[in-house]
Amino acid sequence: MEKNWSIALEHDEYETDRSLVINDAIDAVKQTANGCYVNIVTPAAFGNPDDYLTEELKQAFENEIDVKFIDQCGCGGYVLRVWKNN
Numbered sequence: 001m002e003k004n005w006s007i008a009l010e011h012d013e014y015e016t017d018r019s020l021v022i023n024d025a026i027d028a029v030k031q032t033a034n035g036c037y038v039n040i041v042t043p044a045a046f047g048n049p050d051d052y053l054t055e056e057l058k059q060a061f062e063n064e065i066d067v068k069f070i071d072q073c074g075c076g077g078y079v080l081r082v083w084k085n086n
Contacts, residue, residue, distance in 0.1 A: 001038070004036050004037050004039075005038055005039070006041060007038060007039070007040055009024050009025060009028075009041060010044070011043075014042075015043045018046055018052060021046065025056075025057065025080075026060050028040060029057060033084060034085065035083075035084065036083070038081075039079050039080070039081050040079070040080045040081075040082060041077045042080065043078075044072075050080070053080060054069075064084065064085055067080060067081070
């Protein structure tokens with residue numbers, strides 16, 4: 001994506017499959033252009049994504065990204081913002 005965007009990984013099969021959330025989050029970051037960010041919305045059932053997703057993303061992308069936990073959204077899921085560095 002050549003702009004900031006969001007991806008919802010919080011419903012249906014994502015609610016019970018943490019590895020699917022991780023894999024699709026990594027794919028979303030890959031699709032994000034340098035200098036842009038993706039908001040990754042994760043299932044409420046897994047709790048704060050800082051506890052399980054942030055480290056996976058940092059291992060996959062090392063210095064290429066910056067990650068910030070935003071908040072729990074009204075739907076119950078959580079939002080993690082990932083910037084792709086230039």
